[in-house]
Amino acid sequence: MTSFDTKYDMYPAGDVGVVEGEMNIPSQGVPSGNSMEFNTLDEPIKETFLRDLRAVGNKFYHVLIPREKSSLLKEWDLWGPLLLCTLMATILQGTEAADNTNDGGPEFAEVFVLVWIGAAVVTINSKLLGGNISFFQSVCVLGYCMFPIALSLVLCRVILFSTQTTFLFFLRLVLSMVGFIWATFAATKFLGDSQPEGKKALAVYPICLFYFILSWLVVSHSNV
Amino acid sequence: MANVNTGELLDFQDYSPDHNNRSARIDVEAVHTNQYNNTMSNPNYSFEEPKAIDEPEAAPQTNHNFWTIEYYQKYFDVHTNEVVERIISSVLPQKVSRNFFDERIKGKPDLYGPVWISVTLIFTIAVSGNIASYLHNANKKGFVWRYDFHLVSIAATAITCYVWLVPLALWAALKWTTNTDGHDEIENQDAKSPTMMSLFCLYGYSLSIYIPVAVLWTIQVFWLQWLFVLMAAFVSGAVLIFWLMPALRKSKYFVILIGSILGFHFLLAAGFMLYFFHQPSTIEPDVVGPATVKALSP
Numbered sequence: 270m271t272s273f274d275t276k277y278d279m280y281p282a283g284d285v286g287v288v289e290g291e292m293n294i295p296s297q298g299v300p301s302g303n304s305m306e307f308n309t310l311d312e313p314i315k316e317t318f319l320r321d322l323r324a325v326g327n328k329f330y331h332v333l334i335p336r337e338k339s340s341l342l343k344e345w346d347l348w349g350p351l352l353l354c355t356l357m358a359t360i361l362q363g364t365e366a367a368d369n370t371n372d373g374g375p376e377f378a379e380v381f382v383l384v385w386i387g388a389a390v391v392t393i394n395s396k397l398l399g400g401n402i403s404f405f406q407s408v409c410v411l412g413y414c415m416f417p418i419a420l421s422l423v424l425c426r427v428i429l430f431s432t433q434t435t436f437l438f439f440l441r442l443v444l445s446m447v448g449f450i451w452a453t454f455a456a457t458k459f460l461g462d463s464q465p466e467g468k469k470a471l472a473v474y475p476i477c478l479f480y481f482i483l484s485w486l487v488v489s490h491s492n493v
Numbered sequence: 494m495a496n497v498n499t500g501e502l503l504d505f506q507d508y509s510p511d512h513n514n515r516s517a518r519i520d521v522e523a524v525h526t527n528q529y530n531n532t533m534s535n536p537n538y539s540f541e542e543p544k545a546i547d548e549p550e551a552a553p554q555t556n557h558n559f560w561t562i563e564y565y566q567k568y569f570d571v572h573t574n575e576v577v578e579r580i581i582s583s584v585l586p587q588k589v590s591r592n593f594f595d596e597r598i599k600g601k602p603d604l605y606g607p608v609w610i611s612v613t614l615i616f617t618i619a620v621s622g623n624i625a626s627y628l629h630n631a632n633k634k635g636f637v638w639r640y641d642f643h644l645v646s647i648a649a650t651a652i653t654c655y656v657w658l659v660p661l662a663l664w665a666a667l668k669w670t671t672n673t674d675g676h677d678e679i680e681n682q683d684a685k686s687p688t689m690m691s692l693f694c695l696y697g698y699s700l701s702i703y704i705p706v707a708v709l710w711t712i713q714v715f716w717l718q719w720l721f722v723l724m725a726a727f728v729s730g731a732v733l734i735f736w737l738m739p740a741l742r743k744s745k746y747f748v749i750l751i752g753s754i755l756g757f758h759f760l761l762a763a764g765f766m767l768y769f770f771h772q773p774s775t776i777e778p779d780v781v782g783p784a785t786v787k788a789l790s791p
Contacts, residue, residue, distance in 0.1 A: 363642070374639075374640070374642055375642040375643075379642070393562070394569075394605075394608075394609075396562050397562060397565055397566055397568075397569035397605075398566075398569050398605070399566060399569075399570070467572040467573055467574070468571075468572055468573065469573070470573040471571070471572075471573055471576060471605060474609065475609060475612075478609070478612065478613060478616065481616075482616050485616075485620055486642070489623065489640040489642075491639065491640070
């Protein structure tokens with residue numbers, strides 16, 4: 270032990286400098302954080318709140334029209350996924366029937382857990398495959414890309430207020446399928462490049478499965 | 494640049510051998526205090542690797558990296574065409590080369606296929622089980638069908654248990670029944686009998702045939718459903734035995750092992766079909782499932 274410590278102390282300082290050089294690279298890569306020089310201490314709360322809300326809305330817009338990917342990947346946040354997840358879980362949860370059996374729909378917590386655990390598992394999968402993307406970036410993208418599915422859920426909910434016919438069922442099916450394809454397309458667009466060549470399909474397949482399960486919940490949700 | 498994660502930076506990195514003394518030392522001190530103390534000048538990291546492949550579940554302490562994501566990356570180091578090839582090999586073994594199992598699966602077992610095939614199967618069964626119950630009840634008067642989300646949890650329990658427990662039992666059976674043959678054969682047996690990981694891999698891929706079959710089970714024709722059960726269990730069980738034959742043949746209970754592999758496969762398929770897809774043709778309120786009973790009442 271002691272011999273080892275003294276040996277370590279004897280290393281020339283030049284070696285340590287090499288390591289420091291490596292560690293400095295990430296902090297140099299984000300100059301945007303330092304360049305934002307506005308003062309947020311004395312601004313009204315409304316302004317702060319609206320700015321964050323606008324950032325979230327902006328990301329939703331980028332999910333709907335997935336053209337440039339820097340906004341979702343660079344400045345990730347989990348507010349949008351939290352909003353979407355809460356919305357979906359609230360609508361999807363099964364209602365308590367007259368006799369105290371559940372109507373077969375998932376509980377609020379089940380949807381919540383399904384979304385977060387699902388996103389985490391898909392992310393861990395892409396990390397395991399060797400993708401170069403950080404954990405929360407991927408969770409953020411997967412969460413934001415639920416937006417088309419949540420949209421189709423809201424539309425299905427509106428459709429469910431009228432009397433159900435076969436045509437309306439197929440309308441709901443088509444809506445949720447569109448949501449599924451849109452979400453998968455957007456998520457693939459954002460996350461596809463992070464995977465090494467030859468493993469893209471392996472990373473995309475779990476994303477498809479994740480959104481497929483959510484769309485299945487959307488189309489199956491019928492308790493009126 | 495911005496997305497270099499801290500895990501990579503803080504983790505053990507391979508510098509030149511005489512500089513990595515310190516990192517290697519931490520590994521060594523954790524477990525092998527007296528065993529490797531005299532080999533400190535070597536890069537000790539290489540000593541850990543072969544141990545970890547043998548028994549990753551039983552002895553997590555032997556590798557410092559067990560809790561990190563990099564430890565598992567070697568089980569996910571597959572390419573798309575390899576996964577496709579392995580799925581094909583679990584159904585049509587004549588499409589791939591004869592020593593496919595020895596070369597590929599045993600040499601480089603992956604967990605990607607088993608994990609995602611199991612997850613896919615869980616949700617396929619839940620979805621098509623619901624479709625089956627809808628088809629069964631669709632043309633009843635005054636019936637409001639409702640889906641049952643909780644099929645997912647039942648299917649998940651069944652499949653997870655099957656995929657982990659059966660290979661574990663088979664691995665133990667192979668280990669113990671071949672061990673008693675003779676002491677001089679131990680080196681030979683160690684080289685030949687499949688590792689636990691390769692059995693997990695093989696079993697996970699062998700479930701892939703149930704995914705299309707689960708979709709076909711929604712057809713509500715009773716003899717056709719049984720035909721699919723027999724076909725799926727036989728094909729996938731036979732392929733399992735085909736790949737494991739060299740190891741199985743050395744066991745004392747050769748016939749019993751083969752019988753139980755086929756039997757468990759058949760039980761799994763029959764259980765799926767009877768529980769999720771088959772509803773008795775007599776429509777009495779106490780024999781249709783709880784969800785449908787409730788649905789009938791309003």
